[in-house]
Amino acid sequence: MYDFKIQAADTATMYRDLASALEGLVAGERDAIANMANASALIWETLPDINWVGFYRNVDGELVLGPFQGRPACIRMTFDQGVCGAAAKSRQVQRVDDVDAFPGHIACDSASASEIVIPLIRDGNLIGVLDIDSPKKARFTAEDEAGVVKLGEILARIL
Ligand code: SME
Numbered sequence: 001m002y003d004f005k006i007q008a009a010d011t012a013t014m015y016r017d018l019a020s021a022l023e024g025l026v027a028g029e030r031d032a033i034a035n036m037a038n039a040s041a042l043i044w045e046t047l048p049d050i051n052w053v054g055f056y057r058n059v060d061g062e063l064v065l066g067p068f069q070g071r072p073a074c075i076r077m078t079f080d081q082g083v084c085g086a087a088a089k090s091r092q093v094q095r096v097d098d099v100d101a102f103p104g105h106i107a108c109d110s111a112s113a114s115e116i117v118i119p120l121i122r123d124g125n126l127i128g129v130l131d132i133d134s135p136k137k138a139r140f141t142a143e144d145e146a147g148v149v150k151l152g153e154i155l156a157r158i159l
Pocket of ligand 1: 052073074081082083084085104105106107108109112115131133
């Protein structure tokens, strides 16, 4: 049994604990589906105020749903669709305070109000994106972005 209960006093410590739990969880495992599944479960258990976390994989230039936690989601997106597509196309983190104000946002769950999407890049190749949604507007701060980018770096190495 894995029992990662992260209860840190502040956000920076929480992300540090989360990163080291993630390192431990994926250490020695090369199967990408297993690692994405456990990573999404760990983030889901740890981050407050989120309603979806998961992966879209770059499959021949299209984003295809991978392991996630939350409600069933849209299965495929082009790089021209949604916040995930914008992250994939630009290879830049997309931190959206109000998804309703983002042109082309795809609402898989009408509860989603803000989101952050991290492109996962290894050796110059886009592996996919990590998408985290929240029912609260402006849920993700610059501090969250720094923490989630670190998680993305760990994941890009092993997926
Ligand atoms: N929010 C995404 C769509 C995927 S779901 O939220 C899981 C987007 O517009 O990229």
